[in-house]
Amino acid sequence: MLVWERPEPPDRPTPAPLSRELIVGAAIRLADADGLDAVSLRKVAAVLDVGPMRLYGYLATKEELLDLMVDAVHAEVRPTGHDWRTVLLSLAHATRQAVHRHEWLADLLGGRPQLGPNTLACGDAVLAGMAGVDLDTVVPAVAAVNAYVIGAVRREITERRAERASGLDKDEWQTTHGPYLKRIFADGHYPALANLVHNGPHLNADHTFEAGLALVLDGIATRVRGRSA
Structure with missing residues (x-):
């Protein structure tokens, strides 16, 4: 039987109250503060001031705890919209915002069973907003x-972590590595890359995300029009 x-x-209000909601909340706080490596049943139990064995009445493994954490955060992902494009835009933005609030979610998205109530509600909202588009x-x-x-x-999260680890922001990174790239491009071996660096758009993370998402949605729009023609 699934969790x-x-x-x-x-x-059992004594010695301390306990529930799956309290367990998951404590685990999320640990992960938000110090990443997934900080999450263990022992550490969660310590936060809740209970013995680790008490947690096993509520979940069987750490994997179940991770599943519960992912589903809990999906309560923050509430896609809205009355047509396929707005609901998919809403899904994309809400998911990205949730990951920015909970960096560890980036490590688990796409790799966990999507069977919890919040995850199912999210999927149902998306499908409801796409009513009228053929299922194919x-x-x-x-x-x-x-x-x-x-x-x-x-x-984005990988770059954010790398920036923190290096201690260099984007401008400092460019100042440090810019001379190397100038020397490499000067020999003429990478003309397309050199043209991109010198003449291409230099978008921030938000603009990069929006531009890529627009390309995906434009491709879907072509399919939708073709199927309805």
């Missing part, structure tokens, strides 16, 4: 947007 279906143990288009369209968003936010 979503198993009943919780009877309430809906399925790959939602998959394409999810794949784009997961890839984009993972890149």
Whole structure:
């Protein structure tokens, strides 16, 4: 039986109250502060001031805890819209915002079972907003947007972590590595890259995300028009 279906143990207010909601909340706070490596059943139990064995009445493994954490954060992802494009835009933005609030989510998106109540509610809202589009288009369209968003936010979080680790912001990174690139491009071996660096748009993370998402949605629009013609 999946964790979503198993009943919780009877309430025991002493020595300390406990529930799946309290356990997941403590785990999320640990992960928000110090990443997924900071999450263990022992550490969660310590935060809640209970013995680790008490947690096993509410979940069987750390993997179940991770599933519960991902689903809990999906309560923050509430896609809205009355047509396919606005609901997919809403899904993309809400997912990205949730990842920015909870960096660890970038490490788990796409790799966990999407069976919890909040995750299912999110998927149902997306499909409801896409009513009228044939399912042969809906399925790959939602998959394409999810794949784009997961890839984009993972890149953003990876770059954010690398910046913190190096201690260099974007301007400092360019100052440090710019002379190297100038020397490399000066020999003429990478003309296309040199042209991009010198003449291409230099977008920030928000603009990069929006531009890529627009390309994905424009491709979906072409499919939608073709199927309805």
